Amino acid sequence: MRGTAVMWPLRTVNRSICTTASRQQVSEGSKEMGAKNSMLSTCPVHIQRARSTHVVDATAFEVSSPVKPWEDVPGPKPLPLLGNTWRFTPYIGSYSVEHIDRICVSLRAKYGKCVKMAGLLGRPDMLFVFDANEVERVFRGEDAAPHRPSMPSLNYYKHTLRKDFFSAEENCAGVIAVHGDSWSAFRTKVSRVALSAGAAAQYTAPVAEVADCFVERIRKIRDENMETPEDFLNEIHKWSLESLGLIALDTRLGCFEACEGSESQRLIDAVKTFFLCVGELELRAPWWRLYPTAMFRRYVAALDTILSVTLRHVDKALEEIKLNGSSKSLLQDLVTAAGARVAAVAALDMFLVGIDTTSTAVASILYQLSSRPHVQEKIYEEVTKALQGRPMSPGDLNQMPYLKATVKEVLRMYPVVIGNGRQLTKDTVICGYNIPKGTQVIFQHYVMGNSEEYFKDASQFRPERWLKRTAQRHHAFASLPFGYGKRMCLGRRFAELEIHTVICKMIQAYKIEYRREPLEYHIHPMYTPNGPIRLRLVER
Numbered sequence: 001m002r003g004t005a006v007m008w009p010l011r012t013v014n015r016s017i018c019t020t021a022s023r024q025q026v027s028e029g030s031k032e033m034g035a036k037n038s039m040l041s042t043c044p045v046h047i048q049r050a051r052s053t054h055v056v057d058a059t060a061f062e063v064s065s066p067v068k069p070w071e072d073v074p075g076p077k078p079l080p081l082l083g084n085t086w087r088f089t090p091y092i093g094s095y096s097v098e099h100i101d102r103i104c105v106s107l108r109a110k111y112g113k114c115v116k117m118a119g120l121l122g123r124p125d126m127l128f129v130f131d132a133n134e135v136e137r138v139f140r141g142e143d144a145a146p147h148r149p150s151m152p153s154l155n156y157y158k159h160t161l162r163k164d165f166f167s168a169e170e171n172c173a174g175v176i177a178v179h180g181d182s183w184s185a186f187r188t189k190v191s192r193v194a195l196s197a198g199a200a201a202q203y204t205a206p207v208a209e210v211a212d213c214f215v216e217r218i219r220k221i222r223d224e225n226m227e228t229p230e231d232f233l234n235e236i237h238k239w240s241l242e243s244l245g246l247i248a249l250d251t252r253l254g255c256f257e258a259c260e261g262s263e264s265q266r267l268i269d270a271v272k273t274f275f276l277c278v279g280e281l282e283l284r285a286p287w288w289r290l291y292p293t294a295m296f297r298r299y300v301a302a303l304d305t306i307l308s309v310t311l312r313h314v315d316k317a318l319e320e321i322k323l324n325g326s327s328k329s330l331l332q333d334l335v336t337a338a339g340a341r342v343a344a345v346a347a348l349d350m351f352l353v354g355i356d357t358t359s360t361a362v363a364s365i366l367y368q369l370s371s372r373p374h375v376q377e378k379i380y381e382e383v384t385k386a387l388q389g390r391p392m393s394p395g396d397l398n399q400m401p402y403l404k405a406t407v408k409e410v411l412r413m414y415p416v417v418i419g420n421g422r423q424l425t426k427d428t429v430i431c432g433y434n435i436p437k438g439t440q441v442i443f444q445h446y447v448m449g450n451s452e453e454y455f456k457d458a459s460q461f462r463p464e465r466w467l468k469r470t471a472q473r474h475h476a477f478a479s480l481p482f483g484y485g486k487r488m489c490l491g492r493r494f495a496e497l498e499i500h501t502v503i504c505k506m507i508q509a510y511k512i513e514y515r516r517e518p519l520e521y522h523i524h525p526m527y528t529p530n531g532p533i534r535l536r537l538v539e540r
């Protein structure tokens with residue numbers, strides 16, 4: 001999903017007698033969690049706290065100090081008329097959207113565990129939260145339809161510009177940029193199919209085939225020094241789009257060799273245009289709200305193309321279901337269970353959020369592996385032992401815990417989405433302050449994931465910390481690369497399958513090196529290594 005910026009601050013009330021100390025350190029998969037959660041509702045201190053305040057939020061359980069008002073939350077002070085927007089204005093302010101990661105680190109250091117960012121023109125006030133206990137509490141207290149602030153431009157496309165299509169049937173607008181009952185009804189229909197056991201596993205072999213093609217393609221595009229080309233990230237995008245085409249549209253798009261004018265090429269171009277435009281439209285001044293700028297018109301045309309291609313593939317799926325009498329893919333399952341329009345819109349949403357997230361993750365993982373040959377060797381040994389020369393089949397990835405732990409470790413230190421958010425649907429106490437309904441709360445996972453408070457030796461790259469055998473205890477809500485709860489990533493299982501498979505194949509084929517200037521990360525709009533990823537890929 002698209003990232004939202006973050007920041008942080010504030011020392012708070014004397015909270016958490018029952019929360020912090022006793023619930024903070026949880027190890028993954030630990031059964032402790034259930035028992036500790038149940039404490040949340042029964043602990044007498046929680047109950048006392050809930051009674052002693054006039055807070056609306058039923059999950060409130062702060063201790064002793066009265067709840068402080070929103071006005072008291074620390075943060076950069078807005079100027080009259082200009083608010084805090086001026087801070088993001090080039091040449092005048094010192095904040096840059098591209099380096100919001102660093103801004104968040106400094107806000108945390110300056111203000112504490114929650115920070116108010118008020119007075120952003122055209123946007124609701126924001127609260128940056130750097131406290132994993134508070135993240136847990138807000139997530140666990142979510143109502144039936146949590147509101148995640150996202151993509152106003154897409155909201156406009158779905159609910160105004162193409163209202164006729166997206167409102168033609170009830171609850172058919174999708175999950176991205178959709179909220180309330182409409183989101184809830186759509187999500188329920190799609191989750192049943194997309195999150196069912198085995199929904200992702202059925203794609204093991206075809207996803208592995210696409211990964212093989214990617215590995216093979218690299219042999220063609222490497223230069224004489226065995227280095228990948230400047231636009232290697234674009235090649236990774238092609239792999240990601242090809243993999244998602246299989247999953248969402250039940251088709252091989254042929255992204256690695258698409259011909260001019262073909263439907264695949266039109267889809268590839270449209271997805272590319274969407275990504276080029278969306279960052280600008282979302283992060284810069286929203287002129288498109290006043291008039292259809294050239295960029296906005298390209299953006300709309302791209303969305304129209306993606307939608308029309310998904311609709312055509314849904315028609316094909318309908319024909320095949322009629323012919324076969326049963327469904328044989330995610331798309332056909334969706335058509336059967338939820339209807340053609342839901343299936344098409346679900347595929348559209350997957351295209352909008354499932355490509356650059358996955359490709360950025362893979363770029364970041366390959367880049368991080370390039371400076372860690374010992375990690376590569378461990379993965380290589382694990383993969384060799386698990387596959388024993390066989391092609392990959394469902395279940396094989398379960399024999400590769402170190403590979404999976406490596407992916408988790410990269411996403412802890414370099415989460416693709418640096419901060420996930422919710423727009424509060426009710427007044428809520430966070431860090432001892434009463435935060436009003438409508439505020440956008442951004443959970444700062446990049447900062448928490450890299451904080452010594454939550455991860456011992458946080459700056460050290462240690463996949464072992466995620467292994468059950470050697471797991472260090474850590475807070476389960478400090479690193480959440482796929483979000484949490486009712487709105488968590490709908491494509492997580494597919495993303496993991498794609499990522500684990502392609503990394504497995506890359507390590508089987510190559511030793512990964514990098515001999516150029518180190519790359520910094522920036523928000524673009526995912527958290528991405530900044531610069532050409534010119535990996536040296538040496539045959540094993």
Ligand code: HEM
Nearest residue numbers: 001175350354357358361482483484487488489490491495
């Ligand atoms: C590394 C890859 C990915 C990452 C890091 C990622 C991350 C996320 C995050 C953080 C969210 C927000 C969750 C929340 O609000 O709690 C999200 C939502 C979503 N993701 Fe992913 N995602 C990835 C890949 C994918 C893929 C491959 C698909 C589709 C196949 C996908 C489909 C979705 C959808 C549809 C939602 C919206 C769910 C809703 O609002 O109900 N994602 N993702």
